[in-house]
Structure formats: structure tokens, C-alpha cells
Amino acid sequence: MSDAITHYRQLRELTIDELAYVLLMLDHPISADVLAEMERCVRPVTVDDLAAIAYVLETTPAVMLSHVPIDMPEPDGPLATGLPNDADQAELRAWLEGKTTLDxxxxxxxxxxxxxxxxxxxxxxxxxxxxxxxxxxxxxxxxxxxxxxxxxxxxxxxxxxxxxxxxxxxxxxxxxxxxxxxxxxxx
Missing domain, CATH: 1.10.287 (Helix Hairpins)
Structure with missing residues (x-):
């Protein structure tokens, strides 16, 4: 999740301070310091935070949840705990978006x-x-x-x-x- 926030924030050419400001204007205040901690994987991201951040970054929570960094090595196990070991990013995204199930x-x-x-x-x-x-x-x-x-x-x-x-x-x-x-x- 931390890399997804950084990736989509940079894609939209926003600084952490600008993202914090837009979130504040949408009545979902998250300080720049807290956003920086989220990006460093020091602080967890709540569902409410995820929804607000995804909205501001013009993407969806499903896309952010299924984001895999481009430089990430092929995982030895599942992309997320409890998922099938062989599910890849595209299949995971389809599941998160409700387009398929994992049976x-x-x-x-x-x-x-x-x-x-x-x-x-x-x-x-x-x-x-x-x-x-x-x-x-x-x-x-x-x-x-x-x-x-x-x-x-x-x-x-x-x-x-x-x-x-x-x-x-x-x-x-x-x-x-x-x-x-x-x-x-x-x-």
C-alpha cells in the first residue's frame, strides 16, 4: 500500500503537502507527516484513509490495493496473506474489483x-x-x-x-x- 500511495501521488505530480491539503479540503484531514509515515510503511492505512486517498489520486481503492511495485521481485508466495499462491496481480485486481472470485x-x-x-x-x-x-x-x-x-x-x-x-x-x-x-x- 505504501508504494501505491507514493506511485499514484507522484503520477499526479502532487507533493505530500499538496495531498494533505486536498484531503483537508475534503474533510478527511491527514497531515503530511502521517502521509509520509504511510508511504514509509510506518503507519497503517485505514479503509477510510484508503478511500479518501484513492479518490484524490483519481484511482480506486482496488487499484491501490492490488498495486505491485514494478521493481518488486516475483514473490515466493501469495501477493497477500490467505490468497492462492499462484494468483497474479491481474487476477488479484479482477477479484478486488468484483470481476471474478477465487474459487x-x-x-x-x-x-x-x-x-x-x-x-x-x-x-x-x-x-x-x-x-x-x-x-x-x-x-x-x-x-x-x-x-x-x-x-x-x-x-x-x-x-x-x-x-x-x-x-x-x-x-x-x-x-x-x-x-x-x-x-x-x-x-
Whole structure:
């Protein structure tokens, strides 16, 4: 929670003093010192504090609760005490937002939907990449003669970006499909 407060406060370009002032104006006074203690994980955040801070930072309590710092190493256990060991951040956020439950059937369905979405994303990137290749082929010899021309360079950038996006989508799809295939029976 402490990193979430810091992250979203900085994202909104607010100082601790400014956040404290806005909270005061909303009749939820939290001093800058107390906010600093919350950010350092020295002081716990109440549900009321969480709701008010999330509101001011233009996010939701669920997003703040499910925030995992980008530099946090992969946890050895669950993201939170009492949750399934294999629940990841996206699944946790979906549960916190009431979009899924954490029983086995709902979790399997959630992962199946995730695989389906990734398949659509990969197909979209593949289609975009094929279109860019077709445009480049239509230019024919011009691509060799005018390789430094802006339209040719733009197509080459689109192809390179498309190949990268397709690789990322296919990699995510493979990992997600593998996770679904290996989903534990006892969850």
C-alpha cells in the first residue's frame, strides 16, 4: 500500500503537502507527516484513509490495493496473506474489483478468458504486420531505391514494431496457455 500511495501521488505530480491539503479540503484531514509515515510503511492505512486517498489520486481503492511495485521481485508466495499462491496481480485486481472470485471454477474461467483475449491480440498484431508487409511489397523496387524516404522508413518502423508486438503477444499467450494447462486441481 505504501508504494501505491507514493506511485499514484507522484503520477499526479502532487507533493505530500499538496495531498494533505486536498484531503483537508475534503474533510478527511491527514497531515503530511502521517502521509509520509504511510508511504514509509510506518503507519497503517485505514479503509477510510484508503478511500479518501484513492479518490484524490483519481484511482480506486482496488487499484491501490492490488498495486505491485514494478521493481518488486516475483514473490515466493501469495501477493497477500490467505490468497492462492499462484494468483497474479491481474487476477488479484479482477477479484478486488468484483470481476471474478477465487474459487477454482472462476479462476479457470478467468484464465481461459485471458487466453482468448491474448489470441485476439496476437491475431490483430499478425494482421497489422501482414498489412505493412503488403504495403512494402506494393512499393516494389522503390523500397530499394528510396530506402531513406520517409514513407519507406515509416513502413519499416511499422514492421519492426509489429514484429515486436506480435512476439510479445505470442509469448504472453504461450505463458498464459501453459499456466492454464498446469492449473492445480486442488485450488
Amino acid at each position: 477454482r471454477e472462476a479462476r479457470v474461467n478467468w484464465w481461459k478468458e485471458r487466453v482468448a483475449r491474448l489470441r485476439v491480440r496476437a491475431a490483430h498484431h499478425e494482421e497489422q504486420l501482414q498489412g505493412a508487409h503488403a504495403e512494402l511489397r506494393e512499393l516494389g523496387d522503390l523500397t530499394l531505391q528510396e530506402a531513406d524516404a520517409l514513407p519507406v522508413q515509416c513502413l519499416q518502423y511499422r514492421i519492426r514494431d509489429g514484429e515486436h508486438a506480435l512476439n510479445q503477444a505470442e509469448f504472453a499467450l504461450a505463458l498464459t496457455a501453459q499456466r492454464l494447462d498446469n492449473f492445480p486441481e486442488d485450488v
